[in-house]
Ligand code: SF4
């Protein structure tokens with residue numbers, strides 16, 4: 348039991364107002380756990396000094412794994428001895444983040460027994476994040492977690508824990524089974540997930556449709572986004588019912604179509620599907636009236652990243668349409684990419700930055716993929732496709 | 741073909757040789773092994789297995805210093 352809560356006048360400000368506060372939650376843990384109490388103290392100290400008091404890196408982990416634990420040390424160990432070592436453990440979340448309440452309780456029990464009790468559900472990688480373990484606790488936590496069927500996620504220069512939207516389990520827009528694919532991909536790349544061998548991290552994110560609820564287009568090196576290649580399904584009766592019930596279809600749907608390919612003549616909706624860019628706007632607005640087509644698969648994009656070393660990048664299309672019948676093809680594509688990037692990439696250079704450096708034309712040639720018109724970055728630009736005049740031309 | 745254990749031993753010798761001088765990544769080891777044994781005798785799969793053997797036996801461990809490296813354990 349912690350004897351007395353650390354004084355936190357600055358953090359207390361964050362408890363004011365009508366919103367939930369992480370400080371209140373941390374205090375609940377601090378009342379029971381000395382590590383959480385010292386963490387509260389060090390956070391207050393950081394707010395006061397306007398500087399973080401954490402160092403990171405070093406040699407911490409569990410036997411046989413190169414990722415999953417991020418070493419964190421405080422630079423004020425005398426003042427906050429209980430969080431002198433405060434390592435982060437990433438635990439591979441179930442695909443789609445489905446848990447039973449029983450499992451969640453057991454996870455918390457394991458964490459209260461061995462660590463600070465503080466969690467982050469979920470980190471931006473998608474993992475269950477257990478915040479604050481001493482080095483001596485790592486193996487026991489790992490052993491309790493594996494007994495429950497959990498495994499560590501990725502960290503460092505490896506495949507980061509793949510994550511996906513809930514897909515077909517709850518969402519009618521899903522164009523492929525994101526959860527099944529993600530689970531299988533995770534199993535297939537266990538070695539790449541636990542044994543870092545790349546120039547830098549590599550993230551996979553899977554979204555069932557272009558709404559991209561997991562922000563894969565901005566947050567993953569390889570993003571696999573469900574799509575369709577036939578016509579949007581229209582139920583004209585339901586569309587008419589929306590209009591009858593007050594939807595201003597011109598103002599809220601047709602005039603907002605980015606390519607102007609959808610028309611309403613007062614009786615029926617018409618879509619020029621050849622010009623539809625699958626933005627999902629009309630479908631999201633009239634979910635009973637419209638649905639993605641029936642010929643479904645996914646678009647594979649490459650190269651997004653959040654700003655860490657360089658600036659942020661959005662992904663570019665690599666494979667415009669893949670039917671998602673055989674995951675082996677995607678595994679092979681990923682391995683081709685890793686070989687080229689591994690061979691020529693610089694330390695801490697994400698694959699998107701690598702492509703920018705060598706040019707997508709060269710990159711495609713190296714991985715043996717034919718350029719396609721859909722790979723353009725913006726209309727009227729095609730930075731990746733080059734026409735070579737033949738000798739006699 | 742070289743065996744996984746042979747490649748693991750050659751990798752271990754290399755990690756020891758570079759200890760304290762240069763951190764080696766999995767790919768550095770792989771490249772060096774394919775060069776040493778020749779690409780008829782050693783490939784990506786054998787190197788993966790060899791690294792697994794080194795790590796699982798505790799002879800080497802991973803370290804993170806701005807990137808992930810394969811190093812001798814701290815007590816070595
Ligand atoms: S990305 Fe699409 S399929 Fe997945 S949950 Fe969101 S709307 Fe549904």
Ligand code: SF4
Pocket residue numbers: 603604605606607608609618622623624625626627628629630
């Ligand atoms: S999905 Fe977007 S681009 Fe396609 S018709 Fe609807 S609004 Fe237009």
